[in-house]
Amino acid sequence: MNQVSIIGLGPMGQAMAAAYLDAGYAVTVWNRSPGKDTALVARGARRAATAAEAVAASTLSVVSLIDVDAAYTALADADLDGRVLANLSSDVPEKARAAAGWARERGASYLTGGVNVPPAGIGREGASIFISGPGEVYGQHRAALDVLGATDYRGADPGHAQLYYQLNMTMFWTAYTGWYQAVAIARANGLTAADILPYAGYTADSMRAFYEGSAPLADADDPDGTAARLAMCAASLDHVVHTAADSGVDTGILAAHAALYRRGVDAGYGADGTARLLGLLASPQAAAAR
Template sequence: MDNTKVTVVGLGPMGRAMAAAYLDAGYEVTVWNRSAGKDTDLVARGARSAPGIAEAVAASPLVVLSLIDVEAMYGTLGDADLTGRVLANLSSDLPDKARAAARWAEERGAAYLTGGVNVPPAGIGREGSSIFISGPREAYEEHRAALDLLAATDYRGCDPGHAQLYYQLNMILFWTAYTGWYQAVAVARANGLTASDILPYAGYTADTLRGFYTESAALVDAGDHSGEDQRLTMCAASVEHILHTAADSGVDTAILAAHAELYRRGVEAGFGDESSSRLIQLLAAEEA
């Protein structure tokens, strides 16, 4: 089997970046997209544009999918013969949907790998980029070199849902932090400052988060919620201060109000003298 052949299905910004990375590495690349016109630059560089999805799938042992979500795969692949193919679906979606998709692919004779891409299109093929992968180990090892060309693969086991689980956990961290940046910029601008004015301090705060994660992880896993350094009452007071600063600035407070309510609930539940990590218990509805 020629593992230097690859098909890329879905030519949005991410799919085009992936196909380009394979062309850069000398692979024989077949591309297909539901709407026409997105493969022009790739074809000019040597990619083959398949006339239909059946031909695209038949062209390569590895079919890389870059779609809006897992659900889009069903309509995209349609009745194409998947026998003997390895589908690497690098589309974001829910862990359980990835598991269902794996069963669907296996019923049609294909091996199914799930991927969560941890970089934007500009990061594809660059050092330091990574992709969570899960699914059959044999299929992963067979095509690991091709997947590593896109970004360093972090194999998370045979459960096809695990790559999506790890990816979505990362996205929880990313989107809450990035939305916090937008909130801070809105308050800054309401007070005559620019995003550039606060950028150095935002960068410092982002850098310090790693230390907070590292320090708290072992304590949380050990069930240690002692509040010597960050008592919940102190944290709740700080969250109230940012809520009212935003309100006084005339900025939307919906996001901050939700945070403040969570911290109030923690204090009301009797956790005021403990660490703010007790909030995990409220979020997870765990018993004390």
């Protein structure tokens, strides 16, 4: 029988354990605080008293904790020799690389993952997970990991799955915060989130065309301003900031965006395109290296 252990039963870990039960796996679960495994145990999951016991129960352990440091704490007393850890916890690429080394020193194989859906999407069509680490280990356990979501292998570097994931999160969080900024302005003017939702959907859908159009220019460092000049963008952002201010809504996040574009204009790039933003966003060391 296929076996897997789940380390960590927050909403994501619970969804992962449920998906494995749905797929007919023998599932062992562990969580630091009691009570989160009740429904899973009722469905047939085995409760481990310790994380070490959970790791011992299966060759593959899927880790879903707050970060890498929490995994170190949870697994400190576990015998990892010959085991496979698939750490799907969010963290930064360098910490993922360090954790892979930590696992190797203890005889374990280590895969890093970045989950691209919320808990409700686990095991459902459209779910995807970035995975990186040793290719042969991924190949051996791909079928088990695909139970959670279609895996997208990003190579042997254990940091790459987290890099791709954090890139997605960069876009997600700025867009999601922008949604609430818009809702706050709407509410200040007597509108509701429901009133602007259709237009938010249109804007979100249209972003794909902006990404596709700007990617070649960004990769070529092409400052062509035919489609969008920084001066035009800066003026538009000023209007957004003033609309928020006139509505009595906090402008801190919007002002930061506007300042970036204005910096480009002040540097003499007003007639150039938005690819100029990359130079403004790069660290001085990275800019010099290019």
